[in-house]
Amino acid sequence: MNWFPQIGSGAIAQFPLNKRRQWRAITNVMESGEMISLPDDAGGQTEWRLSYRDLTDTEVASLTSLFASSAGEALPFGFIDPFANLLGWSEDLSRPDWQLGQLTATGGLGDPVGTARAWNIHNGNAAEQTLSQSIGVPGQYVACFSAYVRSDSAGTIGMLRDARRINVPCGPQWKRIQISGAGASGATSSTFSLAFAAGSNTRVFGLQLEAQPWPSPYRPTGTAAGILEETRFQGGSFSVVNTAPGLSSCQFNLISRVQ
Numbered sequence: 001m002n003w004f005p006q007i008g009s010g011a012i013a014q015f016p017l018n019k020r021r022q023w024r025a026i027t028n029v030m031e032s033g034e035m036i037s038l039p040d041d042a043g044g045q046t047e048w049r050l051s052y053r054d055l056t057d058t059e060v061a062s063l064t065s066l067f068a069s070s071a072g073e074a075l076p077f078g079f080i081d082p083f084a085n086l087l088g089w090s091e092d093l094s095r096p097d098w099q100l101g102q103l104t105a106t107g108g109l110g111d112p113v114g115t116a117r118a119w120n121i122h123n124g125n126a127a128e129q130t131l132s133q134s135i136g137v138p139g140q141y142v143a144c145f146s147a148y149v150r151s152d153s154a155g156t157i158g159m160l161r162d163a164r165r166i167n168v169p170c171g172p173q174w175k176r177i178q179i180s181g182a183g184a185s186g187a188t189s190s191t192f193s194l195a196f197a198a199g200s201n202t203r204v205f206g207l208q209l210e211a212q213p214w215p216s217p218y219r220p221t222g223t224a225a226g227i228l229e230e231t232r233f234q235g236g237s238f239s240v241v242n243t244a245p246g247l248s249s250c251q252f253n254l255i256s257r258v259q
Contacts, residue, residue: 001077001078001229002066002069002070002077002078003077003078003079003080003138003140003141004066004077004078004079004080004231004254005059005062005063005066006141006142006211007052007055007059008056008058008059009213010142010212010213011082011212011213012079012080012082012211012212013048013050013052013082014050014051014052014053016051017048017049017050017051017082017083018047018048018049019046019047019048019049019081019083020046020047020049021044021045021046021258022044022045022046022047023039023043023044024039024043024044025037025038025039026038026039026043044257044258044259045255045256045257045258046081046228046255046256046258047234047253047254047255047256048079048253048254048255048256049251049253050251050252050253050254051249051250051251052249052250052251053243053249054243054244054247054249055247055248055249055250056246056247057246057248060240060248060250063238063250064238064240067233067238070232070233072233072235072236072237072238073232073233073234073235073236074232075232076229076230076231076232076257077231077232078138078227078228078229078231079228079231079254079256080137080141080211080226080227080228081211081225081226081227081228082211082212083226084210084219084225084226085208085209085210085218085219085220085221085226086135086137086143086209086210086211086224086225086226086227087133087135087192087207087208087209087221087224088133088221088222088223088224088225089221089222089223089224090206090207090208090219090220090221091107091117091220091221092107093105093107093119093121093131093204094107097133097224098131098132098133099130099131099132099133099134100129100131101129101130101131101132102123102124102125102129103121103122103123103129103130103131103196104121104122104123104124105119105120105121105122105131106119106120106122107119109203110203111148111174111203111205111206112148112150112174112205112206113205117205117220118148118203118204118205119203119204119205120201120202120203120204121194121196121200121201121202121203121204122200122201123196123197123198123199123200123201124199125198126198126199127198128158128195128196128197128198129195129196129198130158130160130193130194130195130196131193131194131196131204132160132191132192132193132194133191133192133193133209134189134190134191134192135189135190135191135192135209135224135227136188136189136227136229137183137189137190137209137211137227138183138187138188138189138190139182139183139184139185139186139187139188139190140182140183140185140186141182141183141211142180142181142182142211142212142213143161143180143181143182143183143190143192143209143210143211143212144178144179144180144208144209144210144212144213144214144215145159145161145178145179145180145192145208145209146176146177146178146179146206146207146208146209146210146215147159147176147177147178147194147204147205147206147207147208148174148175148176148177148204148205148206148218149168149170149174149175149177149194149202149203149204149205150170150171150172150173150174150175150202150203151170151171151172151200151201151202151203152172152201153200153201154169154170154171154172155169155170155171155197155200156168156169156170156197157170157177157194157195157196157197157202158193158194158195158196159177159178159179159193159194159195160179160191160192160193160194160195161179161181161183161190161191161192161193162183162184162187162190162191163184164179164181164183165179165195166179170202174205176206176215178214178215179192180213180214181213192209206218228256228257228258230256230257231254231255231256231257232254232255233252233253233254233255234252234253234254234255235252235253238250238252239251239252
C-alpha cells in the first residue's frame with residue numbers, strides 16, 4: 001500500500017488544516033407517507049482540506065508521485081489523521097490493545113492534571129517487563145510516543161519503538177517523556193513500549209502516539225482510530241504554484257472512508 005508522505009519536518013500537514021466529518025443515512029418513503037431512516041455506517045467519510053507553503057522540490061515530488069501512482073482519485077492510499085492520538089484506550093490499560101506481560105496495573109490514581117486517571121505499574125518480577133501496544137504506523141513514518149511518568153524512587157524508564165530504545169530518568173515529580181523518530185524501513189506496523197525495571201512502581205498517565213516529531217497536548221482515546229487506509233484525492237487534477245526558487249505551494253482535498 002502507498003502512504004501519504006510526511007514533509008521534511010516530519011509532519012503530515014501544515015496549518016491551516018481543515019477536517020470535516022460526514023455521516024450518511026438511508027431514507028425510504030413508503031406509499032403511506034411514512035418515512036424510515038437508518039444510518040449507513042459504511043458511508044461515513046472525513047474530508048481533509050490540506051494547504052502547504054514553502055515546499056521543497058523533493059517534497060513536491062513526493063506528493064505528485066503519490067497523485068500519479070493513485071491515478072488521481074481512482075486508487076486509495078494510507079493517510080494518518082494529523083490530529084489523532086493513535087493509541088487505543090489511552091486511559092484503560094486493562095483493554096486487550098495493551099500487552100502488559102507480567103506487569104500489574106492499577107487505575108484510578110492521581111495524575112498531573114488534578115484528576116484520578118493515572119495508573120500504577122508494578123513490576124514484581126526479577127527481570128524488566130514492558131507495557132506495549134502495536135499500531136499500524138508504517139516504519140518509514142516519523143512518530144512521537146509520549147507519556148507522563150513519576151516514581152517515588154529515582155530510576156530510569158525505557159521507551160521503545162520496536163528495537164530502538166532510549167532510557168529516561170524518572171523521579172518523584174511528574175515528567176513528560178518521549179521517543180521520536182522513524183522505525184524500521186519497510187515495516188507495516190510498529191510496537192511502542194514502556195520498559196519497567198525489576199521491582200519498580202511507576203505511575204503512568206497520558207500515553208500518546210502522533211505521526212509527527214514532537215508531542216502535542218494530550219488527548220484521551222477510546223477505540224484506536226486515525227489510521228485511514230481508504231483515502232483518495234478528491235478531484236482529477238493537482239496544481240503546484242512556484243513561489244520562489246526551489247519553493248512551492250499547493251492546496252488539495254482528500255476523502256477518507258470512516259466506519
